[in-house]
Amino acid sequence: xxxxxxxxxxxxxxxxxxxxxxRQSINNFLWGLLFTFPTIIGLVWLVIYPVTASLYYxxxxxxxxxxxxxxxxxxxxxxxxDQNFWISLYNTIYFVIFSVPLGIVVALILALxxxxxxxxxxxxxxxxxxxxIVPAVASAVVWSYVFNPQYGILNxxxxxxxxxxxxxxxxxxxxxxxxxxxxxxxxxxxxIILLAGLQDVPQELYDAALVDGATWWPRFWHxxxxxxxxxxxxxxxTGLIGGFQYFTQVHVLTGxxxxxxxxxxxxxxxxxxNAFQFFKMGYASAMAWIxxxxxxxxxxxxxxxxxxxxxxxxx
Amino acid sequence: MTAKWSQQxxxxxxxxxxxxxGATAMALGACVPATPVPAAPAAAPEAAEVEATPTPGxxxxxxxxxxxxxxxxxxxxxxxxxxxLAEIYERDHPDVGVKVTFAPGHGDNPKLLTAVxxxxxxxxxxxxxxxxxxWVELGVMLDLTPYFDAAGxxxxxxxxxxxxxxxxxxxxxxMPFDVDPNFPFFWNKGIFRDAGLDPEKGPATIDEVNEFSRxxxxxxxxxxxxxxxxxWWTYGFGNSIYTWGWAFGGSFYDAAKEEVTPDDxxxxxxxxxxxxxxxxxxxxxxxxxxxxxxxxxxxxAGNVGMTPMVSANLRDVMKYNPDIEIGQGLLPYQPPxxxxxxxxxxxxxxxxxxxxxxxxxDAAWDFIRWVVCTxxxxxxxxxTLGFPPGWKDAPVFEKIKADPIMKPYYDVxxxxxxxxxxxxxxxxxxxxxxxxxGEAIYERMTPAExxxxxxxxxxxxxxxxxxxxx
Numbered sequence: 001x002x003x004x005x006x007x008x009x010x011x012x013x014x015x016x017x018x019x020x021x022x023r024q025s026i027n028n029f030l031w032g033l034l035f036t037f038p039t040i041i042g043l044v045w046l047v048i049y050p051v052t053a054s055l056y057y058x059x060x061x062x063x064x065x066x067x068x069x070x071x072x073x074x075x076x077x078x079x080x081x082d083q084n085f086w087i088s089l090y091n092t093i094y095f096v097i098f099s100v101p102l103g104i105v106v107a108l109i110l111a112l113x114x115x116x117x118x119x120x121x122x123x124x125x126x127x128x129x130x131x132x133i134v135p136a137v138a139s140a141v142v143w144s145y146v147f148n149p150q151y152g153i154l155n156x157x158x159x160x161x162x163x164x165x166x167x168x169x170x171x172x173x174x175x176x177x178x179x180x181x182x183x184x185x186x187x188x189x190x191x192i193i194l195l196a197g198l199q200d201v202p203q204e205l206y207d208a209a210l211v212d213g214a215t216w217w218p219r220f221w222h223x224x225x226x227x228x229x230x231x232x233x234x235x236x237x238t239g240l241i242g243g244f245q246y247f248t249q250v251h252v253l254t255g256x257x258x259x260x261x262x263x264x265x266x267x268x269x270x271x272x273x274n275a276f277q278f279f280k281m282g283y284a285s286a287m288a289w290i291x292x293x294x295x296x297x298x299x300x301x302x303x304x305x306x307x308x309x310x311x312x313x314x315x
Numbered sequence: 316m317t318a319k320w321s322q323q324x325x326x327x328x329x330x331x332x333x334x335x336x337g338a339t340a341m342a343l344g345a346c347v348p349a350t351p352v353p354a355a356p357a358a359a360p361e362a363a364e365v366e367a368t369p370t371p372g373x374x375x376x377x378x379x380x381x382x383x384x385x386x387x388x389x390x391x392x393x394x395x396x397x398x399x400l401a402e403i404y405e406r407d408h409p410d411v412g413v414k415v416t417f418a419p420g421h422g423d424n425p426k427l428l429t430a431v432x433x434x435x436x437x438x439x440x441x442x443x444x445x446x447x448x449x450w451v452e453l454g455v456m457l458d459l460t461p462y463f464d465a466a467g468x469x470x471x472x473x474x475x476x477x478x479x480x481x482x483x484x485x486x487x488x489x490m491p492f493d494v495d496p497n498f499p500f501f502w503n504k505g506i507f508r509d510a511g512l513d514p515e516k517g518p519a520t521i522d523e524v525n526e527f528s529r530x531x532x533x534x535x536x537x538x539x540x541x542x543x544x545x546x547w548w549t550y551g552f553g554n555s556i557y558t559w560g561w562a563f564g565g566s567f568y569d570a571a572k573e574e575v576t577p578d579d580x581x582x583x584x585x586x587x588x589x590x591x592x593x594x595x596x597x598x599x600x601x602x603x604x605x606x607x608x609x610x611x612x613x614x615x616a617g618n619v620g621m622t623p624m625v626s627a628n629l630r631d632v633m634k635y636n637p638d639i640e641i642g643q644g645l646l647p648y649q650p651p652x653x654x655x656x657x658x659x660x661x662x663x664x665x666x667x668x669x670x671x672x673x674x675x676x677d678a679a680w681d682f683i684r685w686v687v688c689t690x691x692x693x694x695x696x697x698x699t700l701g702f703p704p705g706w707k708d709a710p711v712f713e714k715i716k717a718d719p720i721m722k723p724y725y726d727v728x729x730x731x732x733x734x735x736x737x738x739x740x741x742x743x744x745x746x747x748x749x750x751x752x753g754e755a756i757y758e759r760m761t762p763a764e765x766x767x768x769x770x771x772x773x774x775x776x777x778x779x780x781x782x783x784x785x
Contacts, residue, residue: 063453064428064453065428065431065432065455066452066453067784068783069783084750149600150538151606164536164538166600167601167603171600172600174600256423257749257750258750259552259753260599260600261756261759262750262753273746276425276428277423277743278740278742278746278776279453
């Protein structure tokens with residue numbers, strides 16, 4: 001229960017435990033358990049059990065069918081010697097390093113544009129948001145048209161300014177940049193979040209800065225950015241977590257092969273191949289847990305280095 | 316800074332707003348119909364293009380004594396043909412109903428495998444040539460030998476290469492309803508004429524293919540806009556190296572040593588040919604002969620001089636691009652490894668099997684037998700699905716011989732001697748060939764390096780399979 005001005009936090013929970021175990025409080029607790037029972041079942045059955053099972057299977061030669069046995073760390077050792085593992089890790093990190101910052105910058109630029117007081121802004125907001133709700137498979141197919149080396153829009157535009165465009169998705173060198181460009185289509189939801197953040201920046205500070213003679217860049221860097229820093233931080237962390245698991249568009253565009261010449265073989269795709277094409281479920285489980293550790297480490301790194309610099313005063 | 320609302324009404328109002336938005340979002344999300352994934356352009360030979368319709372499915376008619384379930388991998392037009400076939404079967408077998416379920420899968424088949432693992436397999440399912448040995452080892456398939464012998468069937472009743480694939484470790488595991496003769500060879504007579512070549516005479520050897528290509532290739536601004544042939548586009552890198560490896564006289568498996576042999580000297584020669592061909596036109600990523608979203612085989616775009624094709628693609632091209640004049644012949648071969656036209660041809664195709672744990676194996680076998688090796692069943696299959704049957708004595712072969720489109724496929728059926736060898740890590744081997752042939756074509760490895768790596772990886776994986784799952 002909240003009292004005015006006091007959000008529900010651990011403080012209230014801690015308060016509860018200090019109360020004696022009266023019949024009323026036990027009763028309340030049981031009712032609470034009853035109501036959350038379905039969610040707990042779902043969580044245990046669909047999340048905790050599969051995750052624990054996958055940890056167990058990563059130490060076995062499990063293949064869904066047939067016999068399997070405990071092989072200890074063999075899967076993990078084999079992964080370290082597997083060329084495709086390192087290639088897929090490299091491809092994924094390449095993708096994350098470029099697409100996450102690019103996505104945040106594009107979303108921020110769009111949010112800044114949408115924050116202006118122009119007529120019909122609601123329509124523009126909708127238009128910019130629409131691409132992110134197009135189903136991933138459909139948008140991947142559309143983008144394969146855009147990137148077609150001879151007939152696609154992109155190469156035709158480049159030809160107009162005299163550049164002979166590359167093979168994009170057909171070229172091992174340009175396939176990853178093509179995927180990175182394609183990923184900017186999904187910035188809609190991030191744009192909305194940043195827009196909400198921008199609208200909370202107090203106008204008085206902008207006015208004060210103007211009075212002090214600040215131009216647009218100092219205003220942006222010293223007023224806007226600190227106030228939306230929590231949102232940017234959120235974008236970075238979720239972008240990292242999502243980027244490492246990038247899969248759908250690559251699978252659609254390459255038919256599950258990660259081509260051309262393994263240039264788009266991202267980590268999740270290689271995991272999928274091992275699990276469902278080669279029946280190496282134990283191996284794939286080991287890959288999944290290694291990915292988990294990598295993502296946790298990256299997230300901790302980001303938190304450790306950046307959370308001190310986030311300004312929560314605007315919230 | 317002034318707070319905009321008081322904390323108390325903030326929590327209640329925004330809570331209600333959030334619930335409203337969340338409920339709306341979930342309702343909208345549920346309204347999007349499930350669409351099947353469109354087949355990727357360089358898909359396996361028989362992949363039909365799928366339209367954006369709700370997931371196909373067909374319930375068995377009520378009131379039948381037994382119902383069997385069939386998992387169908389293609390969806391789209393072929394799914395409808397399977398339904399027609401099921402209806403005709405039901406008409407002739409009033410006790411049995413056939414439920415047809417869409418379970419997509421070419422390189423993988425998650426729905427089928429999940430159903431088998433979960434103990435609710437269908438009664439009839441489809442499998443591709445290179446997977447049999449592995450699925451048998453994993454215990455996914457039911458041994459059909461008792462049914463086969465009881466029906467009085469023999470190996471001679473089937474095409475030799477098809478029979479080779481039906482067997483593993485002395486038992487029969489699947490029945491071929493579709494033998495793909497891979498491939499006859501086709502050329503665009505108009506392009507030949509334009510390049511100054513005789514439109515009635517196709518290339519006999521690979522050397523002639525190179526010679527003709529030099530006259531046909533057109534390169535504009537670095538992009539190849541017309542090409543003689545695209546050797547690595549024979550249904551994926553893996554199938555391409557198989558086809559041309561065999562055309563050069565190579566071999567991919569040594570049964571005596573139980574070893575895969577992609578590093579066979581003729582296979583490497585074939586790969587070297589493909590790599591040099593790509594180099595001559597400026598690189599595989601410069602080939603720009605197809606518009607985006609092309610729904611027929613790339614031959615239908617009219618920019619490729621010669622290519623192998625499966626019958627379904629040939630039919631499509633003839634239907635949607637009728638102004639292309641098509642010449643036909645057998646696959647080019649390359650001496651000294653091979654001496655006969657069409658020597659590289661191989662048999663592939665999809666087969667029906669009964670998953671382990673199926674509820675109605677007897678009824679499933681009756682259905683499979685009807686489709687695969689009875690006169691009425693094969694006739695129905697030919698009229699609906701349009702694949703050449705695996706059963707040699709099917710009466711439809713009289714029709715096939717007489718059909719001008721299908722005659723080249725019949726000729727290939729008679730002479731094809733190769734098939735992908737059944738090994739327990741078949742899918743893995745196919746994937747390695749696919750990947751490493753690509754590496755060679757994109758010049759990231761030499762052909763010899765690529766094929767040796769393929770052998771090393773596959774043998775390691777085979778060893779691991781024996782140790783960990785034997």
